[in-house]
Amino acid sequence: MLKFSELKKYYNGKKVLVTGHTGFKGSYMCVLLKYLGAKVYGYSLKPEKGSLYELIQKGAKKYRSAELRGPLVAGETFADIRDAKKLTAFVKKVKPDYILHMAAQPLVLKGYEEPRYTYEVNVIGTVNLMEAIRQTFSRHGILSKIHRRGEVCDPVSILNVTTDKVYENNDLSNYAFKEHDKLCGRDPYANSKSCSELVTYAYDKSFFSNKDIFRISTARAGNVIGGGDLNENRIIPDCYRSIKNKKEMVIRNPKSIRPYQFVLEPLILYLNIMAMQKKNKKYEGNYNIGPDKKACLTTEVLTKKFFDAWIHNVGANVAVGANVAVGAKFTSPHESKFLRLDNSLIKKTFNYKEIFDMDSTMRCTTKVYSDMLHKKNIYQSIIEVIKDYIS
Ligand SMILES: NC(=O)c1ccc[n+]([C@@H]2O[C@H](COP(=O)([O-])OP(=O)(O)OC[C@H]3O[C@@H](n4cnc5c(N)ncnc54)[C@H](O)[C@@H]3O)[C@@H](O)[C@H]2O)c1
Numbered sequence: 001m002l003k004f005s006e007l008k009k010y011y012n013g014k015k016v017l018v019t020g021h022t023g024f025k026g027s028y029m030c031v032l033l034k035y036l037g038a039k040v041y042g043y044s045l046k047p048e049k050g051s052l053y054e055l056i057q058k059g060a061k062k063y064r065s066a067e068l069r070g071p072l073v074a075g076e077t078f079a080d081i082r083d084a085k086k087l088t089a090f091v092k093k094v095k096p097d098y099i100l101h102m103a104a105q106p107l108v109l110k111g112y113e114e115p116r117y118t119y120e121v122n123v124i125g126t127v128n129l130m131e132a133i134r135q136t137f138s139r140h141g142i143l144s145k146i147h148r149r150g151e152v153c154d155p156v157s158i159l160n161v162t163t164d165k166v167y168e169n170n171d172l173s174n175y176a177f178k179e180h181d182k183l184c185g186r187d188p189y190a191n192s193k194s195c196s197e198l199v200t201y202a203y204d205k206s207f208f209s210n211k212d213i214f215r216i217s218t219a220r221a222g223n224v225i226g227g228g229d230l231n232e233n234r235i236i237p238d239c240y241r242s243i244k245n246k247k248e249m250v251i252r253n254p255k256s257i258r259p260y261q262f263v264l265e266p267l268i269l270y271l272n273i274m275a276m277q278k279k280n281k282k283y284e285g286n287y288n289i290g291p292d293k294k295a296c297l298t299t300e301v302l303t304k305k306f307f308d309a310w311i312h313n314v315g316a317n318v319a320v321g322a323n324v325a326v327g328a329k330f331t332s333p334h335e336s337k338f339l340r341l342d343n344s345l346i347k348k349t350f351n352y353k354e355i356f357d358m359d360s361t362m363r364c365t366t367k368v369y370s371d372m373l374h375k376k377n378i379y380q381s382i383i384e385v386i387k388d389y390i391s
Contacts, residue, residue: 001352002272004036004390010275012037017094019081019129020102021073022047024229025161027056028263029100030072031382032271034060039074041094043087044103046078052228052378059379068383081125084132091132098274099158101129104193108165109233111189112333122192123199126160130203133158137213157215157278158208159270160200164222164259164290164341165190173257176293176342179220179286187333197286215277215284219270222290222341225361226263227368227385228378235299239306240369254300258339259290262361264389265354272350283349290341291354309362314370355389364388 002010016033020026021042030053033040047053056072063069075094079086081103091099104122105111111118137156167177168184183198185191200218208214229237235251242249266289276283297305346352356364364385371381 001268001350002275004268007268007271007275008036010278011098011271013039014097015039015041015074015094016098016100017041017043017091017096018100018102019043019125020104021076022051022053022078023102023106024052024226024231025224025263025267026102027051027053027228028226028382029102029267029270031056031060031379032264032267032386034068034072035383035386036271038098040072041090041096042073042076043081043090044076044078045080052230055228055372055378056382057379059377062377063379063383080121081128082120084128087128088132088135091129092136095136096156097154098278099129099133099156100270100274101126101158101160104161104196105189106163107231107233108187108189109333111187111192115188118188119192119195122189123195126196126199130199130207133214134203134207138207138210155211155213155215155278155281157274158217159274160196160216160218161270162193162197162218162220163190164220164288164339166194166197166220169339174340176340177288178342179288179345211281211284215281217273217277217284218286219266219273220286220288220341221266222259222261222339224261224263224266225365227365227370227381228372229263235302236306236365239303239310240372243310243369244373249303251299251303254298256299257296258299258302259296259341260302260358260361261289261291261295261354262356262364262389264386265289265291265356269346269350269352272352276350285345285349287346287349288341288343289346290343292343293340295354295358296340297358305358305362306366309359309366310370313363313366360388 016038018026018029018040021030022044030040060072077090105118165185166183168182183194185194197218204216208216225236231237269289368381372378
């Protein structure tokens with residue numbers, strides 16, 4: 001693993017194109033990249049009023065230290081990833097050093113409600129991005145120019161972020177998916193991400209095989225937790241809303257077992273994969289990113305941990321409204337009961353060891369949500385969380 005200070009050497013002054021930069025992971029990634037001195041170029045839908053991204057942006061303008069004050073991104077386009085023309089124009093204009101693909105319809109339930117939209121965004125969106133990259137980096141004869149001039153080429157480094165749900169899941173308890181297992185997500189969201197993996201594979205083999213120009217990987221991450229996520233139908237944001245609105249909290253699938261990780265764990269790994277594969281093609285791959293077995297919890301236990309941490313870190317009085325009703329009021333479509341990843345490849349390749357355990361995760365998560373509730377500077381909260389994490 002590259003230390004945070006080492007990551008600066010790779011990202012300082014570099015152009016990083018992030019799709020989905022206004023989302024939950026994207027917002028944290030923008031702060032991380034700003035901290036590393038990178039120039040971020042974002043492509044996403046317009047963020048909603050009061051979103052985490054908007055709050056961070058507001059906070060960044062007023063941040064106390066001049067070094068980290070100022071706009072989060074060097075440039076951004078608010079447009080649909082299905083709009084191939086706009087996306088291609090953006091990639092061509094930026095000509096990035098790194099490309100991190102996170103724009104997606106990322107919700108399982110919405111996938112059931114709007115399967116066509118989910119496939120269009122997650123599959124055709126990936127095709128559009130791969131095409132934009134192909135057109136930007138091969139059509140202009142970059143390689144031949146470089147060879148003529150005898151220069152050493154600096155390849156574009158691409159990472160497609162998918163999910164741990166890409167595998168065919170028969171709910172075998174205690175089985176941990178390995179990278180070579182069959183890709184066949186069962187519901188539209190999961191399946192669209194399996195397809196996104198296949199699209200990446202086809203582009204790599206068909207168009208990105210010249211490793212002097214292209215380096216590409218995929219990352220299959222599990223569920224992440226972090227303060228400020230406001231997405232619907234996710235367990236931790238639901239916990240926060242139940243506190244904020246003093247309403248009963250209903251757990252959809254209390255006995256489902258999932259791996260949970262602090263949001264900075266996969267994000268720092270994404271930065272590592274992109275940096276290392278740019279330097280050496282041997283780091284290209286399809287990586288499972290998930291915690292060790294002990295961080296696989298039932299939804300019910302995770303919820304309890306959040307409320308306990310809230311009471312401990314923020315104060316019992318705020319959590320009074322948060323009664324938890326388990327599963328009773330909900331009939332939901334199929335979601336896998338058991339999901340665990342074998343993380344040995346990423347551990348071995350990058351010498352990775354998880355930094356935050358569940359207690360630290362909950363401490364930082366409740367801190368950011370509490371700052372959000374109390375209208376504090378969220379950019380500052382996240383900078384403090386990053387400092388805590390890298391210290
Ligand atoms: N959060 C998790 O627990 C988790 C777990 C596994 C994988 N992932 C993956 O990580 C990525 C980021 O997830 P997140 O939690 O930040 O999601 P999010 O919903 O918070 O953010 C999604 C981002 O994608 C953008 N987007 C959505 N539809 C778009 C469209 N049609 N055109 C352009 N941009 C569009 C949004 O504007 C936003 O910036 C996704 O690819 C998701 O599948 C997330």
